[in-house]
Amino acid sequence: MTELLKLLENDPRLTPEMLSLMLEKEVGDIRDMIRRYEQDGVILGYKTLIDWEKLGSEHVSALIELKITPQRDRGYDHVAQKIYNYTEVESLYLMSGSFDLAVMIEGKTMREVALFVAEKLATIEDVTSTATHFVLRRYKDKGLIFGAMPVDERGNIV
Numbered sequence: 001m002t003e004l005l006k007l008l009e010n011d012p013r014l015t016p017e018m019l020s021l022m023l024e025k026e027v028g029d030i031r032d033m034i035r036r037y038e039q040d041g042v043i044l045g046y047k048t049l050i051d052w053e054k055l056g057s058e059h060v061s062a063l064i065e066l067k068i069t070p071q072r073d074r075g076y077d078h079v080a081q082k083i084y085n086y087t088e089v090e091s092l093y094l095m096s097g098s099f100d101l102a103v104m105i106e107g108k109t110m111r112e113v114a115l116f117v118a119e120k121l122a123t124i125e126d127v128t129s130t131a132t133h134f135v136l137r138r139y140k141d142k143g144l145i146f147g148a149m150p151v152d153e154r155g156n157i158v
Contacts, residue, residue, distance in 0.1 A: 004033055005042070010143070012046040051138075051146050061090075061106055061135040062113045065099035068126045076100060079126045088116050099131070110134060 003023060007014055016030040037043040052059035070076050076094055083103060084092045091104035103121065107113040122130050138146045
């Protein structure tokens, strides 16, 4: 039931009771579907998106491009497994284009991120180059707008 998954993806705080009303299904059926999706690995987890800037907290996000030489009979998966096991790694994607892997990481300072890249990512045998891009400001993430700017009646920022 993709509608259930879409609702949970947009707001994981929805209770089975709320979902049953929205989808016109029995609460027990909703609970069973959620449990099955969790057991089958369709639902991988539940996360809260936080605007750390509003708390004045030191927080740095970076996208690191990696070029790698995939190993014979292992492809990119072997290198990806090494990388996604680091706790600093928030997301990891195999990409098309000018680089192979995109790594999203979080840290307290730019120095902390730079050290992670230099000491952990760049030292992986199959990594041939890295390029680090620091996130300067988040405008929208996971469909949510950060610090929405006021607009006039014509949609222009005021």
